[in-house]
Amino acid sequence: MRILLVATYELGQQPRSLGGATASLRERGHEVRIVDVSVDSWDPALAAWADEVAFSVPMHTATRLARDLARSVDRPVRAFGLYADQCTDFATPADWDAPLPARDLLPPLDRYLRLEHAGEQLLVGSVLATHGCAHRCRHCPVPVVFDGRIRRLDEAAVLADIAQLVDAGARHITFEDPDFLNAPPHSRRIVAAMHERFPQVTFDCTVKVEHVLRHEPLWPELAAAGCLFVVSAFESVDDAVLERLDKGHTTADAARAVGVLRAAGIEVRPSWLPFTPWTTRADVVSLLDFVYDHDLVGSVDPVQYSVRLLLPRGSLLLALPELTPFLGPWDDERSTFTWSSPDPAVDELQQRIAALVDSDDDIVSVYARVRQAAGAPPVDLSRVTTGRPRLTESWFCCAEPTELQLRAVT
Numbered sequence: 001m002r003i004l005l006v007a008t009y010e011l012g013q014q015p016r017s018l019g020g021a022t023a024s025l026r027e028r029g030h031e032v033r034i035v036d037v038s039v040d041s042w043d044p045a046l047a048a049w050a051d052e053v054a055f056s057v058p059m060h061t062a063t064r065l066a067r068d069l070a071r072s073v074d075r076p077v078r079a080f081g082l083y084a085d086q087c088t089d090f091a092t093p094a095d096w097d098a099p100l101p102a103r104d105l106l107p108p109l110d111r112y113l114r115l116e117h118a119g120e121q122l123l124v125g126s127v128l129a130t131h132g133c134a135h136r137c138r139h140c141p142v143p144v145v146f147d148g149r150i151r152r153l154d155e156a157a158v159l160a161d162i163a164q165l166v167d168a169g170a171r172h173i174t175f176e177d178p179d180f181l182n183a184p185p186h187s188r189r190i191v192a193a194m195h196e197r198f199p200q201v202t203f204d205c206t207v208k209v210e211h212v213l214r215h216e217p218l219w220p221e222l223a224a225a226g227c228l229f230v231v232s233a234f235e236s237v238d239d240a241v242l243e244r245l246d247k248g249h250t251t252a253d254a255a256r257a258v259g260v261l262r263a264a265g266i267e268v269r270p271s272w273l274p275f276t277p278w279t280t281r282a283d284v285v286s287l288l289d290f291v292y293d294h295d296l297v298g299s300v301d302p303v304q305y306s307v308r309l310l311l312p313r314g315s316l317l318l319a320l321p322e323l324t325p326f327l328g329p330w331d332d333e334r335s336t337f338t339w340s341s342p343d344p345a346v347d348e349l350q351q352r353i354a355a356l357v358d359s360d361d362d363i364v365s366v367y368a369r370v371r372q373a374a375g376a377p378p379v380d381l382s383r384v385t386t387g388r389p390r391l392t393e394s395w396f397c398c399a400e401p402t403e404l405q406l407r408a409v410t
Contacts, residue, residue, distance in 0.1 A: 004050035008065035012113035012393025019101025057083040099157035125165030144314040180205035195225040209249035219264035234270040277326035301394040302357035311337035
């Protein structure tokens with residue numbers, strides 16, 4: 001069978017998902033072609049060649065874009081990845097993956113994001129060490145699929161994937177695991193082996209606040225092995241919201257996590273969920289103040305200030321009685337149950353901030369405009385530290401697509 005694999009958006013990274021599906025399908029004797037519409041234009045002739053067209057849907061943004069593009073396809077459509085079961089209105093879910101992705105069909109790394117660090121821009125590759133997550137944060141789509149389970153990938157396969165990325169020019173590796181310290185011994189072995197073989201290669205990973213604190217003695221070791229920064233889901237500075245989300249940390253814990261990582265020479269890049277049914281304007285100001293007070297302005301991509309709670313089918317939050325008064329119907333187009341704030345001014349603020357952050361302006365200027373929109377008092381932005389290590393892609397897996405992204409698939 002001839003199968004066209006399509007990626008729409010994978011956080012600016014070369015789409016590992018297409019490589020994994022390619023390897024799996026080739027093992028079954030299928031002929032495969034791929035297209036990543038985040039870097040190449042869609043050509044209807046690609047679908048005309050195929051017997052089936054399969055979309056990678058590892059996150060919300062990719063799902064929104066895949067749904068729009070699938071309207072133009074006159075072949076049987078499949079979806080694979082974390083959101084596959086959210087796509088049954090336009091695709092049949094599929095389960096294709098392989099421990100060692102076949103990357104030979106993928107666009108080269110120099111067409112994707114870079115690491116900005118120490119005045120250089122370096123090529124980046126992304127890998128997985130585990131599937132799933134051991135936690136059940138209520139707002140997260142991962143527990144909907146994995147229900148607190150994790151699966152460790154074969155260490156030799158992970159290292160082989162890192163090797164092929166380094167051979168392709170990568171000088172920095174992003175571990176895409178929902179939480180890199182779900183299986184600490186496994187992750188430590190992979191990092192140690194990677195550092196031994198490729199001592200000049202740096203990396204970043206995603207780790208929950210509670211794991212940052214629980215494994216405090218581990219961070220100097222990871223820093224010595226090349227860890228430049230950690231993405232951590234701080235989400236909110238309202239402890240009542242954090243409890244509803246079952247995050248396992250408090251605002252004070254998040255502040256301590258910043259200190260723990262920086263003491264080891266590692267930066268933190270928080271992700272946020274500013275807009276929930278319980279958000280007030282004062283909460284938004286408090287979040288912006290937290291970012292400023294902990295010198296995180298230069299470490300937070302502005303899109304984070306606009307993120308609004310998504311409620312996919314099966315979301316653990318749907319069982320929370322406190323959500324019921326705000327809940328609306330399912331929206332097929334947006335792949336979420338709808339909800340409204342009890343204060344319409346907060347919904348309007350989210351929309352204003354979303355428009356502000358869709359900008360190429362520098363991170364400090366956008367932060368200043370977001371503060372102004374939220375009614376927060378001015379602060380001395382000359383104190384902000386910039387130039388910390390970061391990836392050049394600033395969008396986010398749980399953000400709505402930009403107009404530019406939507407135009408690429410319509």
